[in-house]
Amino acid sequence: MKELLNKVPCRENQLNTLLDLFGEYDEPLPYSIFISGSMATGKTLCLTNVLDYLRYKQITIDCIECYSPKIIFETILAGLQDEDVEIKCESLSDLTNCLNKFGDDKITYEPIIIIFDRAERLRTMDQTLMCTFLRLREFCNLNICTVFVTHLAYDNFYFKIGALEPIQIFFPNYTRDELFKIIISNHKTFIDEMLRQHNIVEDILIELNEKQLFANFLNAFLSVFYRPCRDLIELQHMAQINFIKYCEPIIREEIKASDVDRLWRHITPVLKSSLAHLYLRISEGKPVSPSKENKTELQKLYNFENSLKEELMSTKTFAQSFELPYYAKFLLIAAYLASYNPPKEDKRLFMKNHGKQRKRLQQVKAKAKITEKLTTQLGPKVFTLDRLLAIFYAILEEKIGLTSNLLAQIATLVELKLIAGSKEIDLDTAKYKCIVGYDFINAVAQTVDFNVSKYLYDLI
Amino acid sequence: MGLKEMAVLQKLINSVLEQLESELDLENDCLIVKLNGLLHQDDKIALKSITAQMQLENAVGDRVFGTFAENLSFLLSCLQSGADRSCKSMVFILEEFDLFCHSGRTQTLLYNLFDITHNKQAPMCVLGITNRLDVMEMLEKRVKSRFSHRHIFIFPNDNIKSVDNYKVRLIQLLSVPLCLTRKCGGTTKKKRGGRRKSAITEEEMEVELNDDTIQYAVPAKVLTRCRVNSKKFQEFDENSLVYWNSHILSLLENKDIVNALEKLCYFTVNEQIFRNILLAEIAPDKTSNIEGLFGELSWLEWSMTCPHAKNALDFQVVSRLNETSPHIDVAGFVTVIDNTVGPEHRVKVLQSLSILELSLVIAMKQGMEIFDGQPMNFEMVLHRYKKFVDKNSSTQTVPRPVILKAFEHLQELEVIMPVRSTDSIYCTGDTTTSGVQKEYKLYTLAVPEHDLKEAVKTSKSLPTEISFWFNNEIF
Numbered sequence: 001m002k003e004l005l006n007k008v009p010c011r012e013n014q015l016n017t018l019l020d021l022f023g024e025y026d027e028p029l030p031y032s033i034f035i036s037g038s039m040a041t042g043k044t045l046c047l048t049n050v051l052d053y054l055r056y057k058q059i060t061i062d063c064i065e066c067y068s069p070k071i072i073f074e075t076i077l078a079g080l081q082d083e084d085v086e087i088k089c090e091s092l093s094d095l096t097n098c099l100n101k102f103g104d105d106k107i108t109y110e111p112i113i114i115i116f117d118r119a120e121r122l123r124t125m126d127q128t129l130m131c132t133f134l135r136l137r138e139f140c141n142l143n144i145c146t147v148f149v150t151h152l153a154y155d156n157f158y159f160k161i162g163a164l165e166p167i168q169i170f171f172p173n174y175t176r177d178e179l180f181k182i183i184i185s186n187h188k189t190f191i192d193e194m195l196r197q198h199n200i201v202e203d204i205l206i207e208l209n210e211k212q213l214f215a216n217f218l219n220a221f222l223s224v225f226y227r228p229c230r231d232l233i234e235l236q237h238m239a240q241i242n243f244i245k246y247c248e249p250i251i252r253e254e255i256k257a258s259d260v261d262r263l264w265r266h267i268t269p270v271l272k273s274s275l276a277h278l279y280l281r282i283s284e285g286k287p288v289s290p291s292k293e294n295k296t297e298l299q300k301l302y303n304f305e306n307s308l309k310e311e312l313m314s315t316k317t318f319a320q321s322f323e324l325p326y327y328a329k330f331l332l333i334a335a336y337l338a339s340y341n342p343p344k345e346d347k348r349l350f351m352k353n354h355g356k357q358r359k360r361l362q363q364v365k366a367k368a369k370i371t372e373k374l375t376t377q378l379g380p381k382v383f384t385l386d387r388l389l390a391i392f393y394a395i396l397e398e399k400i401g402l403t404s405n406l407l408a409q410i411a412t413l414v415e416l417k418l419i420a421g422s423k424e425i426d427l428d429t430a431k432y433k434c435i436v437g438y439d440f441i442n443a444v445a446q447t448v449d450f451n452v453s454k455y456l457y458d459l460i
Numbered sequence: 461m462g463l464k465e466m467a468v469l470q471k472l473i474n475s476v477l478e479q480l481e482s483e484l485d486l487e488n489d490c491l492i493v494k495l496n497g498l499l500h501q502d503d504k505i506a507l508k509s510i511t512a513q514m515q516l517e518n519a520v521g522d523r524v525f526g527t528f529a530e531n532l533s534f535l536l537s538c539l540q541s542g543a544d545r546s547c548k549s550m551v552f553i554l555e556e557f558d559l560f561c562h563s564g565r566t567q568t569l570l571y572n573l574f575d576i577t578h579n580k581q582a583p584m585c586v587l588g589i590t591n592r593l594d595v596m597e598m599l600e601k602r603v604k605s606r607f608s609h610r611h612i613f614i615f616p617n618d619n620i621k622s623v624d625n626y627k628v629r630l631i632q633l634l635s636v637p638l639c640l641t642r643k644c645g646g647t648t649k650k651k652r653g654g655r656r657k658s659a660i661t662e663e664e665m666e667v668e669l670n671d672d673t674i675q676y677a678v679p680a681k682v683l684t685r686c687r688v689n690s691k692k693f694q695e696f697d698e699n700s701l702v703y704w705n706s707h708i709l710s711l712l713e714n715k716d717i718v719n720a721l722e723k724l725c726y727f728t729v730n731e732q733i734f735r736n737i738l739l740a741e742i743a744p745d746k747t748s749n750i751e752g753l754f755g756e757l758s759w760l761e762w763s764m765t766c767p768h769a770k771n772a773l774d775f776q777v778v779s780r781l782n783e784t785s786p787h788i789d790v791a792g793f794v795t796v797i798d799n800t801v802g803p804e805h806r807v808k809v810l811q812s813l814s815i816l817e818l819s820l821v822i823a824m825k826q827g828m829e830i831f832d833g834q835p836m837n838f839e840m841v842l843h844r845y846k847k848f849v850d851k852n853s854s855t856q857t858v859p860r861p862v863i864l865k866a867f868e869h870l871q872e873l874e875v876i877m878p879v880r881s882t883d884s885i886y887c888t889g890d891t892t893t894s895g896v897q898k899e900y901k902l903y904t905l906a907v908p909e910h911d912l913k914e915a916v917k918t919s920k921s922l923p924t925e926i927s928f929w930f931n932n933e934i935f
Contacts, residue, residue, distance in 0.1 A: 036805065038812045038873065093499040093509055128559065132498045139499060153805035156874050170805060173812035176921065228816040228858050228866060276859040377839040379900025435897055 004053050009185060010178040011042050017169055018050045022111070022145075025054070029111050029145035030167055032134045036153055037171025040232040043149050044117060046171075051113055058113045063121035069129055076114060092132055099140035112144045119148035123157060130157070135164045173230045180218055182232065183239055187214050190243050197244060198251055207257040208247055216260055217246045217267070224271045229278055238278060245270050320443065322416065327400070328409040329448050332434070334392040335419050336441045339380035339434035341457045343387065349455055350394035385410075385430045395455065491539070491550045497559025503528055503569045511535060528568045529575075536576065550584035557588030561598040570599070574606035626721045627712055711793075720797040806907055809873060810915035815923065816858060817866045818916075820845055821875060822930050824905055825912060835879040835902035838867050852925045864899070876903040 005012060021030055037043050051058045059079030066072045073089040077098050081087070089095055114136070116122060122130045132139070133146045146166075154168055174182065191209060194200070200208070207213070221239050229235060246267050249255040255262045324332065341349060388410075389402070400406070413419045414432070421432035434441075438452075445452045453459045493513045500506040507528065511520055519538045525531040539548055552573055554560055561567050573586050588595075599607065711717050810818065823844035827836050842863060849857060870876050879902040916922065916930045 036809075038809070039869075041812075091499075091501060091505050093501075093505050096499055097512075126501075128498050128501065139496070151872070152874055153809050155805055168805070170808050172808060226814075228814055228862055230812070230814045275862065278862045279865040377837070377843060379837065379839075379896055437899075 001053075004049060008042060008046050008049050009182055010174060011046050011171075014042075014046050014169060014171055015050060018046060019054075021167065022050065022054055022056065022113070025056075025111065028109075029113070029137075029143055031137050031164060032146045032148070032166040034154055034166040034168045035147060035149045035171065036168070037151065038173050038230070039151055040234070041171040041173055042232075043171050044115075047115060047147060047149065056111045056113050058115060060115045060117060063116055063118045067121075069125055072129075079114075080112070092129070096136075096139045099136075099142055099144070103141040106142075109143045112142055113147060114144065115147045115149060117149045119150040120152045120156070122148075127159065131159055131164075134166060174232060176222060176226050179226070179230075179232060179235060180215075180222060183218055183236055184211070184215060186236065187211065190214065190240060193240055194244050194247060198248075200251055204251060204253075204257075208250065210257065213257055214243070216263070217243055220264055220267055221271060224268075224275060225278070228275070234279060238274065242267070242271060242274055245274075318440070318443075320447065322418075324444070325409065326448065327396075327406060328413060329444050330396050330450075331388070331392055331406075331409055332413055332418055332436070333441060333445055333448075333450060333452060334388055334395060335383070335413070335432060335434040336380075336436065336452070337395070337455050338383035338388050338391050338432075341455075342381075343383075345457050346387070346391070349457065350391060380433045380435065382431045382433050385432065388432060395450070491548050492553065493550065494553045495555070495560075497554065497556030497562075501559075506569050507531055514539065529572050532572050532576070552584065552586045554586065554588045557590035558592045558595050558598060560588075561595065561600075561603070567600045567603050570603045571606070574603055577608075578606065623718075623722050623725050626725055627718075630712065630721070631708060716794050720794040724797050804911070804914070806911045807915045807918070809875065810907060810912060811919050813870075813873075813875075814866070815921075815926065816863065817870055818919070818922070819848065819926055819929075820863070820867060820870060821905070821907070821912065822916070822926065823848065824876065824903075825909065828905060833904075835904045837902050838864065838899045841867065848929055852929075868898075871903065875905070875907055877906040878903055 004015065008015060018033075021033060023029070035043050035047065048058075048060075057080075059076055061072055061075050063072075066075055069092075070090060073092070073095045074087050076095065077087045077089055078085075080099075080102055087098075089098060114133075116133070119130075122133075130148075133148075136146050137144050148166065154166075191205075194208070195205075218239065221242060222235075225235055225238060229238075246263065249263070249266055250257050255266060257263075337349075410419070410432075414421055418434070418436050419432050420435050421430060441452055491514060493510055495506055495509060500509055510532075511517055514535060516535055516538050520534070523534070525534065539550075560570055577584055577586060592598075596604065596607075810821070813821070820841055824836055824841050827840055827844050828834065842860070845863070867876075871878070913930075916927050919927075
C-alpha cells in the first residue's frame, strides 16, 4: 500500500477511492466508474497501478486504437482468454453470449475490469454502445466492471435514452507544489540526460547533483511556465531542456553553483525565449552519440535541422525561406489584399483618381471602429482571378504583359499552399483565397519595398 | 422520464415472473423469450437469439429463409407438437422497447410478433418495457393497428414520500438478516427462479417485512451466481449482527443523515444513484467491519447477506468500512451525497485550466457579451486578450503559437464548441474552400456564465488582476 502511494505521488485521495471501490478479490465490483480529469493528471497511471496492486484481471481498450465496435468486442474477448484463439464477434449480443459462456466455465467469482481509455471517442460510435457498456454487468454473469477514462466531464456525454449513472471520480490538475514535488522526484533522470550531452568533471557533477540547485532552478522554471501550461508531461520536457541550459555556465566554470543570483539572471532570458517553443516540440536535433566515421554526415544533418528550426522560429525567416520570384511576391501580396479588402473599396484604394469620397469616408471609418468586425479578424474572403490580376497590375509599377508564365506563378502559389483554390487556371470560374497571415505578408512585402498596411482597408 | 421507471418496471416484471414461476412452474408450461433493444440491434440478431432461446438451433440447421416472417413461422411450427398441433404458450419480453421501433430500422420484428399474436395457433404474449411515454408515436401504422393498446404505467412510489422511501431503503439495504445464522438452509429450499440478479423486488420486500421468518433471505440464485457457499453465513456471530443492525437503525436518528437524504431526494428519486452513494460511502469501511464483526468472513458474504444489494451491488456507502472505522461515518455519508447531487464537474474542469486558458475563456465571454452572443474566432479572442494584457503590464506576454495551442486545448476539453459555418452570418458565401483556417473558425462558449463565475471565485492561485478583469469592466 505504501509502495503504491510512493509510486503515484500526490494522488492519495483518488487512489483510496479506487481501492475502496474495487475492494477485495472476492467482493462484487461496482457497475461502472467514470474517471475524468485534464490531460496528464495521472488518471491511467492511478488506475493501472491500483489494478496491478490488486492483481485483478484487466482489459484496456484504447478507443482510438479500437475505432469500431467490432474491434472493441474482439479485444475484450481476446483479453479474457489466456491463450491466443481466433475470435469473431460482430455484435453486442455475440459479446454477451461469449461473456456468459466464459462465466459459466469459471468456478470463482473473479473480478474483471474493462478500461476504456479516451472514452470520449465512444460518443462517435453507436449511441447504444456506451449505454450498454455502462450496464454490462446486467447482461452477463461475470463480476465485471467497466471503467471509462476521459478528459471530458460526464455532462459532455448525453444519451437520448436513459443511461445508468456511473460512479464519478474527478482528477484535478496538479497544483504548483505538487508539480514541484513530482518533477523534483525525477531529479536523477535530469542528471542522466545531462551526462549524455556533456562530459562533466567529477567534482562539478557532485555540485550538479545538489538537490538545492535543482530546486532553485525549478522554482524559477515554474514561475515562468506554470501560467500558460499545467500539463505535467510538457512541463517535464521543457524543464529537461532548460535545466541543461541552466547548468551550462556551471559546467564551463563561468558561474559558481552557489551563486544563485547570477544563475537566475542567466536563466530568465533563456526561459522567456523557450516559452515560445512550449508545446511546439521543435527538436534540438543534437546527435545522441556521434561516432567518428559518420560524424561529418551527422554534423550536416544537425546543421540542417538547426537551420530549419531557425526558419520555423520566426515568420520572417520562414517567409523568406520560400525564395519566391519577384512577380510571385507581388501576386501573393495582391492575393492578400484581395482577400482582406472589401471589393467595394478597391476603386478607392488602388486608383489614383477615385473621385471625391471625403464625406462618406468618415462615416465608413466610424463604422469600422468595431474591431471584431474587421476582415483581418474574420478571416480571408474569396476572390476571383480577375480581381487578383487587377490588383496585381495596380500595385505593380512597371507594365508587363499577361503571359502564361505569370499565370503559372499562381498555380505555384496554390501548390505551395499560400493561396487556396484550384490549381487549374480558368479565367471564368476560378476562385481563390489567401491563407497566409499578416506577419507573413509583411515579411514578403518588405523584400520588395512595398507597404501593405497602406493598402489595407482595415488599417487606414 | 428517468431510469427509475425502467428499473422499477424491470424489477416488477421479474418479480411477477418469479412469482408466477414459483406458483405455476412456468418453465414447463411456457416459453419465455427475452430480447433487449440494446443488445439485439437488428432483426437478424434478434431472430438468432430467439432461435437460441427456443433451443431450436438444430432444427433450423443450414436452412435458408426468404423472409423474416417465414423464419419466424418455421420456428413456431417447430414448437407445435402432439396430436392437436398445439403450441406451448410463449411470452416475449422486449426490454428497451423504444429501441426496437427506432426510426432507422423497419419494424419487421415487431410487426411479425404482433401479427402472430392475432393468430390462433400460437398462444403468445408480447411484453414491451420502456421508459419513454411517447413510444406509441414511434410505431409504424401497420404495427400500431396490431397492438392491443394495453398500457401499464408505473411511477416511482406515488404513495409514500421519497424521503421516507430512502429511509426505508437505507435500513433494508444495510441491515444484516438475523435469520441467516439460524435458517440458512431454508433459503435454498425456497424456489426462486430469478433470471437476473434482481431477485427480490420491492413488492416482495414489503411482504417480507411483515413476514419475519424469511426476511432478508438470500436468494439461492444470487449465491450461485456469485459462487459463494451459503454455509459460510452460519459462522456469523449473532450478537455482532444485532449490534450492526442497531447501528444502522441509529443512523436514521442522526439529524445530518436525514438532512442529507432529504437533500438527495430533492435532486433525484433514482434508486440506482442512491445505491451508488451507499456503496461509495461504505466501500472504504468494509474490510474491518467484516473482519471486526464477522470474523474471517469477507465483505462479499456480508454483502450477500444484504440481498437487495444484489440488484445493484453498488453499495457506495458500504465500500468505505474498514478496520479503523467499523461504523458508517456520518460526515462521510453526507459528503458522498453532496458530491453526488452537486458534482459541478464543469466548474472543476474550468478550475483546472491554466491561467492563460482561463483568461482566454474570460476574454471570449466578454467578447460574446459585447456582441450579443455572436460566435467568435481565435483572432477576436486574441484581440480581446491582447487588450487586457496591454493594460496590465505585470502579466507576462506569451507568444502567439502558445496562445493558439491553449485555445486548441480549450476546444479539446469542449469548453468552447465550434459553430457550423452555415448558420453564422460571417461565413456566408464561403463555398470554394472546404475548410476555414483554424484561426478563423467560429466558436461559442459551451460553459454557462454561472459556472465560470463560480470557477473564478473559488480558484485559489488566480492572480488578482484576472478576477478583477472578470468582475469589472470590459476593456
